[in-house]
Amino acid sequence: MTALGLTWDHPRGVDALAEAARRANRGRATPLIEWVAQPLEGFESAPIADLAARHDLLVIDHPHVGEAAAEACLIPIDALYPAAQIAEWARRSVGPSLASYRWQGNLWALPLDVAAQVTARRSEALSAPAASWDEVEEIAARRPVALSLAGPHALLTLFSLCGSAGHVPGGDALLDDVATVAALERMARLHAAQSAAARPMNPIALLQAMAAGELDLVPLVFGYVPYARPGPGRIAFSDPPGSACPDASGGVLGGTGIAFSRRSTPSPDVLAHVASLMTEQAQRRLLPAFSGQPSARAAWTDPSVNLRAGEFYASTLASTEKALLRPRFDGYVAFQTAASHRVRAALAAREDPVVTLSALRTLWRDARARARGALDERRTEAPDLTARKIS
Secondary structure, eight states: OOEEEEEESSHHHHHHHHHHHHHHHTTOSSOSEEEEEEOHHHHHHSOHHHHHHHOSEEEEOGGGHHHHHHHTOEEOGGGTSOHHHHHHHHHHBSTTTTGGGEETTEEOOEEEEOOBEEEEEOTTTOSSOOSSHHHHHHHHTTSOBOOOOTTTHHHHHHHHHHHHTTOOSBTTTBSOHHHHHHHHHHHHHHHHHSOTTTTTOOHHHHHHHHHTTSOSEEEEEEOOGGGGSSSTTOOEEEOOTTTTSTTOOOSBBOOEEEEEETTOOOOHHHHHHHHHHTSHHIIIIIHHHTTOOBOBHHHHTOHHHHHHTTTHHHHHHHHHHTOBOOOOSTTHHHHHHHHHHHHHHHHHHTOOHHHHHHHHHHHHHHHHHHOSSOOOOOOOOOOOOOOEEOO
């Protein structure tokens, strides 16, 4: 029986999985695996239980694991692979990427892809990255600069700004008062300087606009390696402003992992196929060759991988190693959506940041009160959703 997997509709989410499936299916009377893709917005917000009921494998991001555990819709990775193998994958993975899928004593996905909020600039316009947030504002006074605010990214930009000051989200208060007010004030100034056309753009649209010469700097945006490759429209990526400070986190962690749904009974061949995607050979060769963004540190530090990727990995490794993990409790994803909407509304209305923070705390406390299971205070370790067939 063919295993059906769901990923997200972008070359970074599609191409390497489709190529690996093509190789695995070669010579088989019945394909081992097929992948379908859904739009990015569905990937970020669709109920995971609904997706798991219709697919055997899911590409997910780490904030969904609390919801997945509450819905009991995924098979723990610990039940499928030996502990020694999992420990080896953890040792090889960049930053907290594997740990981000651990929740309530189980591992729920394997980190296939790693990204974090980093700085993107048009190197033809800016020869060096901004060293500080004050410098970002100076650049915004004379060149087109944009914040990433669409979808969940308004809240994630706030989180990353607070993280650069040494404060990460959690606890009953959500965020530190002083750091959050300062971050919202800075976001308001940058928002006022930003063109109206750029405000609704998601990260991919922002990077496409930059590649077209319409933007010079996005100080916090999830990195996408295809845009860093040498050639016309190349974008230079770097660690975010202030991330080198000792108490600062890197930008918010993104990326994706592969999970097994409860509806599936994975065969030894399917388990071996998924495990093969985690090998250093696949991470250093297959994924980079087919638009992927690997999770293995060996790929991030490989000179040949970096050469083909315009030094994307080497230029963002330091902050990605200490990337900021989002909360993962059941209900967090809905909070993230509502809170991002609230941040955008506050920026548009030029609202007092103290009022905005109070509103965010109300949303946060309401979400925590409704959560099923733990609240994830230790984190160290409706668009078109029609899927299209890709393999």
